[in-house]
Amino acid sequence: MASKAKPLNDELRKRFYPLVISRGFEKLKSSDPHFTEFKRQTSVGEDFFEVQWDKYWRPYFVLNFKKQETDDPRWSYGGRLQRKRGGSMACWFSVRRPLLHRLFTLQWNYKPQEVVDELINAFEELEQWWKNGEIGPHIYIWQYHA
Template identity: 40%
Template sequence: MGRTTALRSALKAVFYPYVEARGFILDTSNQPWFTTFRRHQGDKVHVFDIQWDKYGGPRFVLNFGEAPANGLVRQHEPIAPQHIDLCDCQPRLRLQRRRGGTMGCWFQLRRPLWEQFISLSREYRPEEVAHRVTASFAEVETWWATRVQGPHVHGIGHDA
């Protein structure tokens, strides 16, 4: 069993049904390090992906943004809404367990050091992480509705 297997399984059991109930569709042509979801919302396409640690660690971050629902043009080629990727979105933002630019800010099994001392446990259970990202996803929905960045949202695009 790989280092991310338990965490990926917990996300599939807890988080995937949550976002699918909100109209998101899983893109089945994913790469190993990215899992992309999309939904049509009025005149926009909301896109987010789960980006896994490229070194195989049990950690991930959610990148999100939006694009026009009628599609767009990328490198002189028309892109249909169902094929819009996060690279087509402006601005691009990130949902993580806390603000900051390091991988220590990503959702992950390892607890912060201070929390390890208090809990006497080095890691969270995978289900705890899945429930945490599910609860934090409300900040993504809030940003799409109001453009207000919550405490777990961090800008990564040019206009964020």
């Protein structure tokens, strides 16, 4: 992994991965270092997500997720958990502050700990989506925006 994304990835491994493992997720082996995959068995199927890194190893990542129902394994649906809704990379989690935040704070970047805090808080929305289909402000569902 390139040095620009390493501090953020290290913080994810230190704080976020143990959190999701404590919630029943299993970390899967991946052949592509740009993706770290997790899955959890539930009474109605399987919850899955992957951390997807920017292909150039810039400090940007997003969580792609899906739910697969046991009664019909062909039926699955999902989306992305990200900093804000939308399809561009500007919506991904990153150490880069949005332009307005830069202007108000005069700080260019977040600390990796702040980004992981933001992800952990947003992950609660994903847990609600898996539980009851509720779409929070950090959830982007592809089928609704195609």
